[in-house]
Amino acid sequence: MKFKIACLALVTSLFVLNLNAQVRHTKKHSSSGSAMARGKIVYNSICLSCHMAGGAGVPHLNPPLINTTYVLGDKAKLIKIVLNGFNEDVEINGQTYSNTMTPHSDLKDQQIADVLTYVRKSFGNKASSVSAVEVKKVRASK
Template identity: 55%
Template sequence: MKKTIGGLVLLIALAGLQSFKGKPVQAPKPAAIGKATMDRGKRIYTQRCLVCHQVDGGGVPHLNAPLDGASLVQGNDKTKLVRIILKGYSDRVEIDGEYYSNNMTPLADLNDQQISDVLTYVRNSWSNRASAITPAEVKAVRAKTK
């Protein structure tokens, strides 16, 4: 009984913290990602990424990194993702404690919108749920990596 009453008091106290001056406090939601962005991103993924990273985003063990559930994909460091698309990589790469050795060719021929679309698609497919990457963010990284 003691724990229940204490828990109830805690819940009431937390509910009181949920509002300030009568306004509920809510965590900001990521901006909605439009169907057109996801469709364009899926098209690019199918044409340019699927062979190595697979239909399910699972990659190929020890060769091609998985995209589904990878901290690199879902994380806040969008710059690193954009840089990988622009520059590719030829070294063995470590992601979430696993190593992948297949080279990734640069996809710098894609324009800022295309890179934005495909990365937003990847960051919001399978089990991934992350914020969109904008063309402006891609443009800024491209300008710094020339």
């Protein structure tokens, strides 16, 4: 199990090294299209490596984004997780997840709003959108 976790950590680290170029590309192209389309671009560039294409996460490491209170609940709390990262063990549906999520405060307010809107409306989730104004308000309250 430890070997699998170490291998996954290595793969994730290598993937993160490639993210800077992808984030720059995403920042250049995030001004057009719908929030869902823009959010999917951000998700695929930044979130997919840990939370997987279908939002199911990785057992015991990265939590799922499907039908959880973290995703469907308090928007401000979810925005804070994206801005500040997350470094706590969390139990979801009887499983504990313990991988650290890095902060993504380098993303623009609109990018965070778009990706959270995408997550809250994808993978079978049916929650309200997140606006750039909401992200800006949470970012300012730090």
